[in-house]
Amino acid sequence: MFNPNVCDNCIPIDNYFLSDKGLCSICGKVDECYDADLIRFYHSFGITNEDLIWMNLPKLRGFGHDIFSPSHADLLTWEQVEKLVMSALKAQKPEINFYSINSIFRRGIY
Numbered sequence: 001m002f003n004p005n006v007c008d009n010c011i012p013i014d015n016y017f018l019s020d021k022g023l024c025s026i027c028g029k030v031d032e033c034y035d036a037d038l039i040r041f042y043h044s045f046g047i048t049n050e051d052l053i054w055m056n057l058p059k060l061r062g063f064g065h066d067i068f069s070p071s072h073a074d075l076l077t078w079e080q081v082e083k084l085v086m087s088a089l090k091a092q093k094p095e096i097n098f099y100s101i102n103s104i105f106r107r108g109i110y
């Protein structure tokens with residue numbers, strides 16, 4: 001089964017907001033891995049907020065944490081990822097409002 005994960009030793013990225021523990025498709029070790037296509041998919045929705053990705057979205061589509069479970073090789077489909085993106089964006093809204101209210105306060109309008 002296709003494994004899109006590449007670990008930080010094989011291709012150093014040094015951005016642990018975008019990685020998760022998984023099975024590397026190059027060296028076969030379990031380490032912090034990236035799924036570049038998944039991150040690109042998030043970018044295609046305009047998501048560049050690493051905190052949002054780190055807190056609310058999967059960093060890997062498969063071969064992750066649960067590599068010892070029999071289903072670990074079932075990658076999330078793009079449709080499943082899209083649903084997660086939509087709910088993460090919805091969940092983010094109050095935070096955006098919070099920050100914009102804060103910036104109004106900081107400008108001293110009130």
Ligand SMILES: [Zn+2]
Pocket residue numbers: 006007008009010011024025026027028029
């Ligand atoms: Zn590797």
